[in-house]
Amino acid sequence: MARRWLPSPGSGAKRSPASTGTNIIEAKDLIRIRHGKGAKDRIVPLHPDVMEALRCLPLPRVGAIFVRPRGGRYSPNWMSATCNRYLHDIGINATAHQCRHWFASEVYANTHDIRVTQELLGHESPNTTAGYVAYSHVDAAAAVGSLRLGA
Numbered sequence: 001m002a003r004r005w006l007p008s009p010g011s012g013a014k015r016s017p018a019s020t021g022t023n024i025i026e027a028k029d030l031i032r033i034r035h036g037k038g039a040k041d042r043i044v045p046l047h048p049d050v051m052e053a054l055r056c057l058p059l060p061r062v063g064a065i066f067v068r069p070r071g072g073r074y075s076p077n078w079m080s081a082t083c084n085r086y087l088h089d090i091g092i093n094a095t096a097h098q099c100r101h102w103f104a105s106e107v108y109a110n111t112h113d114i115r116v117t118q119e120l121l122g123h124e125s126p127n128t129t130a131g132y133v134a135y136s137h138v139d140a141a142a143a144v145g146s147l148r149l150g151a
Helices: 048-055 076-089 096-111 114-121 126-132 137-145
Strands: 003-007 013-017 022-025 030-033 042-045
Touching: 042 114, 076 096, 096 114, 096 126, 114 126
Parallel strands: 003 022
Antiparallel strands: 003 013, 022 030, 030 042
C-alpha cells in the first residue's frame, strides 16, 4: 500500500496513509511515483515552486493527487489535454510533451549529465533521453575548441 510521508515537528518524518500512485515526501521536496513509466517506482525531486503549488491543493489522505469530482483517476490523455489547454490559455505556445523536452534540455544544459536527465525523465535507456535533449552548437563549438591538437 502506498504511503505519503509528512514531516513531524522536530523529528524526521511521520507516516500517514497516502495517495495511491504518488507519494509526496514533503520534508525533502521529493515525489515517489508508484507504477509510473514502465510500471516502475521511482523518486523524483520537485522544484520548490511546484512543491509550493502542491501545498496549496487539498491533498487527499488516500488516493491519487488529481481525482475526478466523483472519484477515480483521470486518464493520461485527459490530463495531457487539460495541461495543453491550460498552457494555451496562459499564452504558452507549447504542449505538455514539448515542456518535457524543454525540461530535459534544461536539465542536461545545467548538468551535462545524461544519466541524471535520464533518471528524471524515467527513461529505460539514455538513447531515448538523448532524443529529448536539444543539440547545442555553442556546446559543440566549445568542445571542439577545447581539444589539444599536436600536443
